Amino acid sequence: MAVVLPPIVVGVVVVALWEAYVQAYDIKPYLLPAPSEIWAQFRHSFRVIVDTSRATGSNALVGLVVGLVTGLVAALVAASSRIVDGLLAPIAAAMNAIPIIALAPLFNSMFSTTSSVPRRLVVAIVVFFPVYVNTVRGLRQVPEVQRELMRSLAVGRWRFARTVQLPGAIPYIFTGFRVASSLAVIAAVVAEYFGGRQNGLGSRITSAAANTAYPRAWAFVLAACVLGIAVYLIAGLLEWLATPWRRGSGSTAGT
Template identity: 50%
Template sequence: MRDSSSLARTIVAPVVLGIVALALWQLVVVLLDVKPFVVPSPAAIGQSFGANLPTVVQGALVTGGNALVGLVLGAVVGIVFAIVAALVKVIDELSAAVIAAIAVVPIVALAPVLYSMFGANVETGRQLVAAIAVFIPMYLNTLRGLRQVRPVHRDLMTAYAASPWQTTRYVTLPGALPFLFTGLRIASSLAVISALIAEYFGGPVGGLGKSITTAASSSNYSLAWAYVLGAILVGLVFYCATLALERLVTRRHRPAT
């Protein structure tokens, strides 16, 4: 009974809300005669999406691939650096200003610089943009989780003569998992957004960002919104994948009752 209620809240309710929102959107566009350059109707967007599905999928694979590389790279570096900062307090204190500086670097300024460094004919710049965007929430959330260990647990590991790594492995990291996965859910969306935005400022021809600008510049607004829909779907796939991973890991680490 509880599982069916949870399923209704997490799946059925958002789907119903989405359908209602789309119906209202379509109704407003038709009744008020809203021009396509303002916002196309959902029916027009859906028609363009279906007619150009192979192109949308191709662009989604490029953007999603860059976002995935950036997500994995940024998450690994962020988690490892957070563990080191938690173990060595000096590194935590010295890196605070650097982390703050990285957090405020705008993508519009970073992407062209990376294209100049690694070349505009490869995807490296876009992947690094996504990795940098992912690094910040992963580092901050993981570090906060690593600091949540109760003193009594640390004292117990000290009494057992555990090394700092053993304390981190068996006590600190399991307690930090909720914070880590919170950061991962945030980072999964940021990876897609960052990879998408980086496509606006150069790099290889391909990806949903380039497709959106091309369609909009040719006044094909329904097609541009179809590519936007493709980007939304990519973001949802990333978010749902990280959510599924979180539930899988937390179930395995849940204590038996």
């Protein structure tokens, strides 16, 4: 409760001040709609919001899984070879430097406008970097004493990775996973914003804003926030279930 209450209180205060500011200064909806108007639109469009959130969540989930698996495999290979790491690290950094707004239109032109592949590819690319970097860092935290012991026992490279490196890297892997889970929703919404199938939150935000339905557009933004928080909390729950030895320690690894 001590962890949950402060952000709730801050959120309530911010919303109250927001509502008071809009009402006091008669701010026009196209500049900043009142929270009460946004909430009214959220309730009115709830079914549409659920459907579009499902589409965006699907794009985010598929891209997250692809980026997670690719990042883990690449990190395992890189951690076992400095040469491979030297090749992969610049590629990963370059992928991370590419803005989403540049990737989305390019992928939409490469694939069919009715396909979800471009959006999922964008998510996978965005997810790859934090997973790769944190996993490589975790895999290299093995003390030299343990490495020497494994060599003396003639333990193979992949067995060493499976029995020693991966268990020790789990906190780092989940740190990357938590970061990636938030980025996945952001990437999916932004990718939807730049064309393609009109079935996601990003495309609905674009459509509502283009039709000057600004409270409705903000209602879809609110839905995107809720979806992002939900995905992040699920990632945290999976980490909690997978690392029982860390419960109550309050420690987190890497960023």
